[in-house]
Amino acid sequence: xxxxxxxxxxxxxxxxxxxxxxxxIEKIPSFLLEKEDPVFEFNKAIIDATHKYTxxxxxxxxxxxxxxxxxxxxxxKTINYLNENYxxxxxxxxxKRGDIGNTSARYAKAFFEELSFDSITVAPYMGSDSVKPFxxxxxxxxxxxxxxxxxxxxxFQTQNRGNSDEMxxxxxxxxxxxxGDKEDMMYVVGATKADYMxxxxxxxxxxxxxxxxxxAQGGSLSEVMENGxxxxxxxxxxxxRGVIYASNEEDFAExxxxxxxxxxxxxxxxxx
Amino acid sequence: xxxxxxxxxxxxxxxxxxxxxxxxIEKIPSFLLEKEDPVFEFNKAIIDATHKYTxxxxxxxxxxxxxxxxxxxxxxKTINYLNENYxxxxxxxxxKRGDIGNTSARYAKAFFEELSFDSITVAPYMGSDSVKPFxxxxxxxxxxxxxxxxxxxxxFQTQNRGNSDEMxxxxxxxxxxxxGDKEDMMYVVGATKADYMxxxxxxxxxxxxxxxxxxAQGGSLSEVMENGxxxxxxxxxxxxRGVIYASNEEDFAExxxxxxxxxxxxxxxxxx
Numbered sequence: 001x002x003x004x005x006x007x008x009x010x011x012x013x014x015x016x017x018x019x020x021x022x023x024x025i026e027k028i029p030s031f032l033l034e035k036e037d038p039v040f041e042f043n044k045a046i047i048d049a050t051h052k053y054t055x056x057x058x059x060x061x062x063x064x065x066x067x068x069x070x071x072x073x074x075x076x077k078t079i080n081y082l083n084e085n086y087x088x089x090x091x092x093x094x095x096k097r098g099d100i101g102n103t104s105a106r107y108a109k110a111f112f113e114e115l116s117f118d119s120i121t122v123a124p125y126m127g128s129d130s131v132k133p134f135x136x137x138x139x140x141x142x143x144x145x146x147x148x149x150x151x152x153x154x155x156f157q158t159q160n161r162g163n164s165d166e167m168x169x170x171x172x173x174x175x176x177x178x179x180g181d182k183e184d185m186m187y188v189v190g191a192t193k194a195d196y197m198x199x200x201x202x203x204x205x206x207x208x209x210x211x212x213x214x215x216a217q218g219g220s221l222s223e224v225m226e227n228g229x230x231x232x233x234x235x236x237x238x239x240x241r242g243v244i245y246a247s248n249e250e251d252f253a254e255x256x257x258x259x260x261x262x263x264x265x266x267x268x269x270x271x272x
Numbered sequence: 273x274x275x276x277x278x279x280x281x282x283x284x285x286x287x288x289x290x291x292x293x294x295x296x297i298e299k300i301p302s303f304l305l306e307k308e309d310p311v312f313e314f315n316k317a318i319i320d321a322t323h324k325y326t327x328x329x330x331x332x333x334x335x336x337x338x339x340x341x342x343x344x345x346x347x348x349k350t351i352n353y354l355n356e357n358y359x360x361x362x363x364x365x366x367x368k369r370g371d372i373g374n375t376s377a378r379y380a381k382a383f384f385e386e387l388s389f390d391s392i393t394v395a396p397y398m399g400s401d402s403v404k405p406f407x408x409x410x411x412x413x414x415x416x417x418x419x420x421x422x423x424x425x426x427x428f429q430t431q432n433r434g435n436s437d438e439m440x441x442x443x444x445x446x447x448x449x450x451x452g453d454k455e456d457m458m459y460v461v462g463a464t465k466a467d468y469m470x471x472x473x474x475x476x477x478x479x480x481x482x483x484x485x486x487x488a489q490g491g492s493l494s495e496v497m498e499n500g501x502x503x504x505x506x507x508x509x510x511x512x513r514g515v516i517y518a519s520n521e522e523d524f525a526e527x528x529x530x531x532x533x534x535x536x537x538x539x540x541x542x543x544x
Contacts, residue, residue: 022375062371062378068386072344096371098395099334100422100484103294106334114340123370125397125417127424145397150372152399155447160434168428168440175427212372 001090001118002139003183006208009055009088010233014268016225017260018056018092018210019046020240021078022063027245029252039067039074042252044081046244049257051086053264056236058092058210079115090236091118092143092210098123104133112140119143121188121210124172128179135180142185144176146200149190149213158196169196173203182206182234189228191219191237197227206230212238221263225270233271239263273362273390274411275455278480281327281360282505286540288497289532290328290364290482291318292512293350294335299517301524311339311346314524316353318516321529325536328362328508329354330482351387362508363390364415364482370395376405384412391415393460393482396444400451407452414457418445418472421462421485430468441468445475454478454506461500463491463509469499478502484510493535497542505543511535 010016023039032038047057059078064071082091097107097120104122111120112134119141122131134142147157147169157169166174176185186208189200200209209228213219214237221237228235243263247255282288295311304310319329331350336343354363365383369392370376376394383392384406391413394403406414419429419441429441438446448457458480461472472481481500485491486509493509500507515535519527 060371060375060378062369062375062382065382066378066386068382069341069344069348072341076341094371096395096398097334097368099332099368100420103332103334106332106338110334110337110340114338123368123395123397125395125428126368126420126422127427127429129422129424131424148372148398150398150401152401152403155399156397156440156443157399159440159443162432163435168431171428171431 005088006055006090007232009090010271013053013055013264014271015053015055015264016233016235016237016267016271017054017263018058018236018238019050019054019243019260020094020212020238021046021057021059021244022240023059023244024063025067027248029248029250031250037074037077039064039071040077040081043074043078045253046256047082047086049253050243050260051089053257053260054089056090056092057082058094058238060240061093061095076115079117083116093117093120096121096123096145098126098130100126101129101133104130108134108137112137119186121145124176128175131176131179135184140184142180143210144172144185144187146173146187147189147196149192149219153190170199170203173200177204182208186210186236188212191224194220194223194227197224201228201230206232206234208234208236210236210238214239221266225267229270237267278327278362279504281362282543285325285327285536286543287325287327287536288505288507288509288539288543289326289535290330290508290510291322291326291515291532292366292484292510293318293329293331293516294512295331295516296335297339299520301520301522303522309346309349311336311343312349312353315346315350317525318528319354319358321525322515322532323358323361325529325532326361328364330364330366330510332512333365333367348387351389355388365389365392368393368395368417370398370402372398373401373405376402380406380409384409391458393417396448400447403448403451407456412456414452415482416444416448416457416459418459419461419468421464421491425462442471442475445472449476454480458482458508460484463496466492466495466499469496473500473502478504478506480506480508482508482510486511493538497539501542509539
């Protein structure tokens, strides 16, 4: 998917909602466990119930890998289901990969070609040649970790660099502009640090930002919309647990749909 | 596996060789492609031929993920084969994972429980709560990226921090001492930067270091042994392509065995 298509979808749905498919076999409604592939059945129901309010889905790859071969099959079915039934939605492999060049190229192949995701999250620690192999795929995106939403973000990402005031995450943003542009590179910026949002926008005013941490992780939606949104609607705001585990009963999908709708309605007034 | 067992194995084999199983369907001998699971057949033959000279095996997870469900099956068969036939060797899932707490916990489950690896490589960018979930498994290890062997290592890892001379990778080493110790934490330190080895050893004199980049990536084995080895033999030196792709013919396993033996013999004089 290219930027124009994504922006169009956002304006049409008046939503920047990304639903995180952190599908946990121990948390899904127990009646699904009788099905042949409970994880896929759960995802399918959630997607069907939420897609009208949602512009992106983000399977968290760890939850699938934890189930081994079976998990990988559920992931494959989920991405195929999305691509066949809702080709207009943007898909994110939340994998946080990053390795030396020939290895990163393999991960790119895995997620862009084998599984046909639109994008993958990538960790920057290993620098240019670990990130570049993910760029250059037509209509595919790198989503680079810049400032994450977890407590450990303060261990390294906000450390000052050299004699300057520049923090590590600002250096990452600056450096990454050599590797991609607003047509193929987005950034993960934690919503729990909305006061840092302005620093981010100083360096990358136009790129899309993927914002985790609204909801269960405690970020404020309105603060993010006010500080993060560019002239074009260039945000994706993720909610995982707050949507997909809103109910644990027969009505889980219906309730997830209502939660997604409520978030979309909070977002709508900001989207021009 | 605990530290004592690993050290004993190193002294017995007089080797710190780790063989990287970067198994690429496009590079393995073509006659294997007729087999039901060419990747596993290749790994099995390489392991059988090299295990006498090798103390650790390191499947590079990207190469398996690139093949989807089939790749994950080959990986599962490979780790099971190692654990059943050569339980004395140390196993490394070279996965470079790292995510928020509950997600890192899933990856730990995937590689330590679902697949029974002894260790996993972890990226530090997201800080303490992204790394800690990998610790605390009995006889399992975190191998944290500190200073990698690729060109991009200079983009962020060697940047100075604040007003000090301390580089980011030194800060990572220092900070990580709060998360683990020499019984459960190792570090990735690129051999192509043997001049940095002393800096690393100043901060973590006793921990094991996993050293990639000897061979195809150009690091010097003797330099690494001289600068990196502690009183106890606390290094693992990886070679991937230089061993496993030494021949592309019927004799590929035999030649890989010879290459592994040659490396072991270079290592032996240094191991006390």
